[in-house]
Amino acid sequence: MKKVCLIVLALSALILSACASASTPTSIPTISLDNNNSSPSTQSSDANSVSASAVIVPVNDAQLSFSSVGRVTAVNVKVGDKVTAGQMLVKLDTTILEAKVKEAEAGVLAADAQIRYLNRLATDPLHYESAAADLARAQALLESAKATLATQSTLTAPFDGTIVSVDINPAETVVPGQVVIVLGDLSKYQIETTDLSERDVTRVQVGQSANVFIEALGEEFSGKVTDIDRVSSTLGGDVVYKVTIDLDKQPQGLLWGMSADVQIETAK
Amino acid sequence: MKSFYRSMLLSLTLLLALFVKPALAAQNGSVAASAVVVPAQITELGFMTSALVKEISVKEGDEVTAGQTLVLLNTPEAEYNVTAAEAALRSALGEEKVQSYRRIKDRRNGKVFFDVVPPEVRQIAHAHVEQAQASLEEAQAILAQSTLVAPHDATVAFVKVVPGEYVEQNQVIVTLATLHTLQLETTDLSERDITKVKIGSPVNISIEASNESITGKVIGISPRANTVGGDVVFKVTIAFDKQPENLLWGMTAEVTIEE
Numbered sequence: 001m002k003k004v005c006l007i008v009l010a011l012s013a014l015i016l017s018a019c020a021s022a023s024t025p026t027s028i029p030t031i032s033l034d035n036n037n038s039s040p041s042t043q044s045s046d047a048n049s050v051s052a053s054a055v056i057v058p059v060n061d062a063q064l065s066f067s068s069v070g071r072v073t074a075v076n077v078k079v080g081d082k083v084t085a086g087q088m089l090v091k092l093d094t095t096i097l098e099a100k101v102k103e104a105e106a107g108v109l110a111a112d113a114q115i116r117y118l119n120r121l122a123t124d125p126l127h128y129e130s131a132a133a134d135l136a137r138a139q140a141l142l143e144s145a146k147a148t149l150a151t152q153s154t155l156t157a158p159f160d161g162t163i164v165s166v167d168i169n170p171a172e173t174v175v176p177g178q179v180v181i182v183l184g185d186l187s188k189y190q191i192e193t194t195d196l197s198e199r200d201v202t203r204v205q206v207g208q209s210a211n212v213f214i215e216a217l218g219e220e221f222s223g224k225v226t227d228i229d230r231v232s233s234t235l236g237g238d239v240v241y242k243v244t245i246d247l248d249k250q251p252q253g254l255l256w257g258m259s260a261d262v263q264i265e266t267a268k
Numbered sequence: 269m270k271s272f273y274r275s276m277l278l279s280l281t282l283l284l285a286l287f288v289k290p291a292l293a294a295q296n297g298s299v300a301a302s303a304v305v306v307p308a309q310i311t312e313l314g315f316m317t318s319a320l321v322k323e324i325s326v327k328e329g330d331e332v333t334a335g336q337t338l339v340l341l342n343t344p345e346a347e348y349n350v351t352a353a354e355a356a357l358r359s360a361l362g363e364e365k366v367q368s369y370r371r372i373k374d375r376r377n378g379k380v381f382f383d384v385v386p387p388e389v390r391q392i393a394h395a396h397v398e399q400a401q402a403s404l405e406e407a408q409a410i411l412a413q414s415t416l417v418a419p420h421d422a423t424v425a426f427v428k429v430v431p432g433e434y435v436e437q438n439q440v441i442v443t444l445a446t447l448h449t450l451q452l453e454t455t456d457l458s459e460r461d462i463t464k465v466k467i468g469s470p471v472n473i474s475i476e477a478s479n480e481s482i483t484g485k486v487i488g489i490s491p492r493a494n495t496v497g498g499d500v501v502f503k504v505t506i507a508f509d510k511q512p513e514n515l516l517w518g519m520t521a522e523v524t525i526e527e
Contacts, residue, residue, distance in 0.1 A: 069316050069437065069438075070316065071316060071413075079488060079490065079491065080488065080489075080491060095405070095409040095412075096406055096409045096410065099402045099403070099405040099406035099409060100402070100406060102398070102401075102402035102405070103399050103402035103403055103406065105398075106395045106396070106398035106399035106401075106402060107395070107399060109391065109394075109395035109398070110391075110392045110395035110396060110399070113388045113389075113391035113392045113395060114388065114392055116388050117386060117388030117389065117392075120386075120388070162491060164490075164491045164492045165490075165492065169309065169310070169311045169312070170311075170419055170420075171311055171313060171419030171420075172311060172312055172313060172314070173313075173314045173315065173316050173437075173438050174438070175437065175438045178438070182492070184491070184492070186491060215459065215460060216459040216460055216462065216463055217463065253463050255459070255462060255491060255492070255493065255502065256491055256492040256493060257459070257492050257493025257494070257495075257500055257502075258459045258493060258500060259459060259500050
């Protein structure tokens with residue numbers, strides 16, 4: 001009697017653990033050569049095709065950050081805003097940089113007055129040349145200060161796109177390289193595989209056609225391989241290569257990060 | 269034999285629960301998800317310089333108003349630089365005055381003249397005053413970086429340092445949050461459901477802590493997915509139609525977004 005109980009308990013534990021592991025993501029593609037039915041949602045690579053999981057990403061995206069330390073005075077955009085190239089997104093406090101420009105301007109004035117004075121007195125060329133060099137130096141300092149003010153204090157959009165994330169608020173500080181805004185051109189998406197193994201990548205070539213099943217839309221779309229990574233990356237111990245696929249037609253309702261299953265036709 | 273049936277029943281109900289739960293998640297046309305209560309705005313304040321903390325004038329829970337001083341750093345060199353720049357400005361101003369009063373003795377045709385200083389010399393003196401003025405502004409701006417002030421009215425949510433501690437550049441010292449304006453952010457809304465969610469969609473909210481059912485509206489959909497435990501999820505932001513009392517940051521809620 002006890003034995004039966006134990007067996008039942010062990011069985012139910014087994015079933016439960018099987019369920020649990022089924023809900024965690026499986027990333028390693030399995031190659032089953034005998035499987036000839038090409039259902040796009042199941043991951044199977046056969047002699048004529050290579051299957052992989054993929055993710056939807058914009059063709060063009062940028063992680064924007066400042067090149068200097070500063071305190072933010074204004075954040076002009078929020079997530080979802082559409083921006084155009086050159087539009088100002090974030091502004092830093094410029095009190096110090098403005099003071100530096102003013103200082104350099106005064107320096108130019110002083111050097112300029114000195115050279116006019118020497119010119120009027122018709123002094124010896126040596127003094128004059130020295131003053132001319134001083135003026136050139138002061139002007140260079142001014143240009144440098146102005147360029148610093150213009151380039152380091154504002155973050156502008158490098159291309160037309162949509163604001164995808166804003167990780168900064170007014171009054172917060174930034175350091176060089178800290179990503180404060182992610183911008184993406186959400187008008188055009190492409191598909192990037194995440195788990196295409198090294199065993200399959202040799203059969204994939206640029207120009208091959210692919211079927212892309214987008215889970216969120218529940219629909220299949222056609223596309224073409226446009227790029228294959230030249231360097232591998234590793235995914236949970238597997239060596240994988242990122243393959244990029246362009247969709248023949250951009251479907252409505254795509255969002256950055258949605259997942260897809262792709263099947264690349266390798267036999268042609 | 270009884271215990272056999274009992275364990276069989278137990279495992280069956282467990283299995284059933286596992287399969288039925290996801291089916292409950294999305295019922296006819298609406299989208300269900302878990303969500304968490306967050307402030308509408310969180311500001312994480314830090315310093316641009318690294319120094320010792322001199323004074324902290326607020327504590328967690330305090331209501332602060334825009335412009336109020338929160339934390340002061342100990343930066344004697346910045347203070348000294350301001351004093352030095354002030355002195356340099358006074359000196360330049362004095363020099364400018366001297367040049368404007370100065371007369372130069374000159375003899376022309378046997379007569380003695382007292383000429384004013386050439387205009388260029390006075391212009392140079394004036395340019396030096398402007399330079400000193402700009403230097404002082406710069407030194408003052410650097411000194412001002414040692415003070416942290418509240419950028420807007422808010423509640424102090426966290427204070428991460430005590431006086432005497434050393435803070436690094438860009439380290440978060442004080443977190444301000446608008447606790448009077450809270451909203452919800454979903455944590456597990458799947459990519460399969462996101463296409464049904466639209467900005468402005470009405471939402472039924474069930475707050476677990478107070479066992480209350482209230483309504484709200486979708487005000488934001490993240491354009492980019494996150495992955496949570498291998499699942500692709502999208503963050504959806506929901507505003508309350510009327511914010512309930514006693515709601516705290518971090519409380520959980522179940523939301524049903526109507527299509």
